[in-house]
Amino acid sequence: MKGILIAAMLCFTFAKNAQAGTFYMGNDLVETMPEYEKAERGAPRTDFVKAGYFRGYVLGVNDVFSGYVFCTPDSATISQVSAIVAKYVNTHPERWTVGASVLVTDALKEAFPCPKKK
Numbered sequence: 778m779k780g781i782l783i784a785a786m787l788c789f790t791f792a793k794n795a796q797a798g799t800f801y802m803g804n805d806l807v808e809t810m811p812e813y814e815k816a817e818r819g820a821p822r823t824d825f826v827k828a829g830y831f832r833g834y835v836l837g838v839n840d841v842f843s844g845y846v847f848c849t850p851d852s853a854t855i856s857q858v859s860a861i862v863a864k865y866v867n868t869h870p871e872r873w874t875v876g877a878s879v880l881v882t883d884a885l886k887e888a889f890p891c892p893k894k895k
Contacts, residue, residue, distance in 0.1 A: 803866070803873040803880040806834060810863055817856070835862045838881040846882055848891040861888045 812827035832855070839858050843849040849858060865884030866873070872880055 801834065801877040803875050803877050806831065806877040806880060807866060807873050809834075810866060813859065814863060817860070831863075832859050834877060835859050835881055838878050839885060842882055842885070843889075844891075846891075847886040847889045849885060849889045853889070858885070861885065 809827040809831040812824040813831035815823040816825060816828035835858060836855060839849055862881050862884045865887065866880060869880075872883070
């Protein structure tokens with residue numbers, strides 16, 4: 778039963794954003810961000826599924842692009858990386874219509890630029 782529910786959710790997400798050319802948009806990430814922020818504060822009545830979705834998405838993008846597009850230091854924590862993205866997203870509402878991976882990548886590129894090659 779769980780598998781059917783997950784498959785249905787993935788199909789809905791794909792169908793919702795197929796015309797946009799990406800699976801997950803900035804607005805979708807923004808929708809989960811308040812729950813992530815509540816979880817970080819230890820607030821009651823937090824939707825930890827949405828909080829985990831935000832954090833998991835951010836960390837997935839970080840793992841894929843770190844060392845190529847930006848250079849996250851080895852000392853950076855999961856909470857720090859997630860907080861950097863949340864701050865960037867909160868201060869750039871004009872960018873919520875771009876793909877979520879672009880939004881996360883831009884936030885981390887700004888925070889952790891790679892050293893210039895000589």
